[in-house]
Amino acid sequence: MAKPLLPESLWKRIKPLLPKPKARRFRYPGRKLVEDRKALICILFVLKTGISWEDLPQEMGCGSGMTCWRRLRYWSKAGVWQKLHEQLLAELNGADQIDWSRASVDSRSFRALGGGEKTGPSPVDRRKRGSKHHVIVDGRGMPLAATLTAANEHDVKQLEPLVDAVPPVCGKRGHPRRRPKRVYADRAYDSDPHRRKLRRRGIEPVIARRNEAHGSGLGRIRWVVERTLSWLPRKRKLRVRTDRRPDIHSALLSLGCALICFNVLMASLC
Secondary structure, X not given: OOOOOOOHHHHHHHHHHOOOOOOOOOOOOOOOOOOHHHHHHHHHHXXXXXXXXXXXXXXXXXXXXHHHHHHHHHHHHOOHHHHHHHHHHHHHHHOOOOOOOOEEEEEEXXXXXXXXXXXXXXXXXXXXXXXXXXXXXXXXXXXXXXXXXEOOOOHHHHXXXXXXXXXXXXXXXXXXXXXXXXXXXXXXXXXXXXXXXXXXXXXXXXXXXXXXXXXXXXXXXXXXXXXXXXXXXXXXXXXXXXXXXXXXXHHHHHHHHHHHHHHHHHHHHO
């Protein structure tokens, strides 16, 4: 039996975060607003299958694909996906499912068929237009933050933004936590100035150096971020970028990270 796209436990967490719909200026007969739950189900359907918004089946009862697209944009501006991600991280932290002793960073390049902002010639795809996901995960592989850049953006430039993008995570008594003790990275992040910047934040950098023999052993720790980067393209809308607007793709990226946290949380409660 197929799993539901929107389980009841996930809907109960998202519903309080959704803003109230805008009041209509005039009273006139017309189509009723699509219910939030139906719109969210269709957004999850597009994220999972990767179909175009225009190809969204009318049988799903969510209106047109552009209705769901606009609802996604509206909720993204209201910060719904970031709040959901922070809430799930807090629940994971309260269940001792976040390892703050270390974190790992890495990136993944993919093609951008529609072009748009935050795209560039990909150095790993014959200079075709592409974008890149940058992710920082904890010691267990939970995505703490993710950003979107052009494919030709150097990884080391996103090291500071990624660390600073980690939200304050509650869930336990005391001040919220947002800084891991150590950050692990491969040779693409080799930079002494960035090491010093991490130390100023109270973080110990463990970064492989260029022009040294392989076999540093960091792969035994960094494999969790590579696993998380392999989980994201399972949502086919994140496998290839088709949305020209970067805010739409970033919203889907945040939603994808939140779904990973939700699945791990549900598995830990079973």
